[in-house]
Amino acid sequence: MLKSLKVILLVLLLVIVYVLVNENSTFNYIYPEYRVKSYEIEVVNSRSILNQDPVSLIPVKYHGTLDFDTIPEVVRKSVFINYMLPAIVIERDRLLDLLRHVEYIENRMVNRLPLRHDDLLFFKEMMEKYDAVSIKDLKIRLYPQPVSLILAQATLESGWGTSNVFSRAHNPFGIMSFSTDEPRMKFVNPELKTEVFVRSYVDVLQSVEHYFFFTAKLPSYEKFRKKRWERGTSFDLVKLMKSYHKTNEYTELIDSIIRTNDFEKYDNISIDKDYFGYKKNYLQLIRSYFEDYF
Numbered sequence: 001m002l003k004s005l006k007v008i009l010l011v012l013l014l015v016i017v018y019v020l021v022n023e024n025s026t027f028n029y030i031y032p033e034y035r036v037k038s039y040e041i042e043v044v045n046s047r048s049i050l051n052q053d054p055v056s057l058i059p060v061k062y063h064g065t066l067d068f069d070t071i072p073e074v075v076r077k078s079v080f081i082n083y084m085l086p087a088i089v090i091e092r093d094r095l096l097d098l099l100r101h102v103e104y105i106e107n108r109m110v111n112r113l114p115l116r117h118d119d120l121l122f123f124k125e126m127m128e129k130y131d132a133v134s135i136k137d138l139k140i141r142l143y144p145q146p147v148s149l150i151l152a153q154a155t156l157e158s159g160w161g162t163s164n165v166f167s168r169a170h171n172p173f174g175i176m177s178f179s180t181d182e183p184r185m186k187f188v189n190p191e192l193k194t195e196v197f198v199r200s201y202v203d204v205l206q207s208v209e210h211y212f213f214f215t216a217k218l219p220s221y222e223k224f225r226k227k228r229w230e231r232g233t234s235f236d237l238v239k240l241m242k243s244y245h246k247t248n249e250y251t252e253l254i255d256s257i258i259r260t261n262d263f264e265k266y267d268n269i270s271i272d273k274d275y276f277g278y279k280k281n282y283l284q285l286i287r288s289y290f291e292d293y294f
Contacts, residue, residue: 031104031119032278034097036090036271046071046079052086054265056272060086061205065170068161077261080161084154084172085147087205089269091212092144093276099142102126106135130217140229141216148263149234150211152254153244155261169200173211174245234258234267 036059041048043064050060062083071079105123108115132138157174158166165171169185177184177197185200201207215221224240238254247253258264 031101034094034276034278036093036276038086038090038275046075049079049082050086051078052082052269054269057085057089057269059090059271059275061090061203062086063203065167066161067167069167076160076162080155080158081151081261083161084151084204085266085269087203087208088147088150088154089271090205091208092147092150093271095142095144095212098126099139102135102138102142106139140225143225143229144212145215145228145237146234146264147266147269148258149237149254150208151263151266152234152238152257152261155257156250156253165198169198170204170207171198171201172204172207175199175207175211175214234264 038059038061039050041050041060041062043049043062043066046066049062049066050058052058066079066083068076068080101119101122105115105119108119126132126138126142130138130141132141154172157163158172161167161172163174165174165185165187175198177199183200184197186195186197188194189196199207199210201210215224220243221241224237227236227240235255235258238251241254242250244250
């Protein structure tokens with residue numbers, strides 16, 4: 001019995017040594033796990049919203065509803081910006097991590113290096129989710145637009161957070177709903193005096209995630225995505241978003257909001273390094289080797 005146990009431990013030790021040596025020789029067999037430590041804050045009033053630095057962001061997820069109509073106009077803008085920024089940056093960085101994962105897989109394919117089952121499954125799911133026809137197409141769809149453009153659109157569509165659609169449905173982008181299968185709410189269009197359905201979300205982070213998704217997937221944004229991949233500025237990109245809103249002045253309005261409020265200063269904002277990081281799980285690595293090769 002003791003002898004058998006020693007043999008098992010020896011085999012296990014050899015497997016661990018093999019995994020670690022092979023990990024170094026084949027360059028990162030396992031894609032490191034991306035982690036963000038976020039604060040969870042229940043919104044009570046405007047003082048619940050953290051002030052954010054335009055360079056280094058504190059990740060926070062807000063729960064509850066904030067009535068921006070009751071916030072004095074002199075501070076409403078800054079509260080709205082500080083409320084929206086975490087959701088935009090957290091989701092933008094999540095997409096950039098997905099993009100890096102795809103590039104990691106692409107690099108291993110090009111260099112004929114082995115891929116884990118988990119990576120192959122991830123790649124298949126991403127291709128299907130975004131209707132991508134190639135790796136290059138998938139990367140183009142995942143690459144996010146600048147923070148300044150997203151913030152300007154949220155500002156315009158929600159009226160600095162004062163719209164009913166935003167306060168009741170957590171929908172700062174005025175995204176419409178055309179299916180009974182999705183969460184939605186009914187509102188009366190004040191201009192047309194007709195009933196319309198808009199998407200409803202559990203929080204603003206979910207709305208930002210969906211906003212990124214439909215601009216990444218809908219065929220009408222193909223030129224927009226191409227320019228985005230070419231690192232086009234917010235001013236370049238908004239010209240290619242005419243299908244987003246029927247107003248002829250939409251481009252000019254977004255342009256004006258960005259310039260007037262100096263939103264471009266947020267384009268290079270990043271999550272404070274104390275709140276995120278990549279961690280390599282070697283137990284997961286060993287498990288993967290057993291699943292993939294034994």
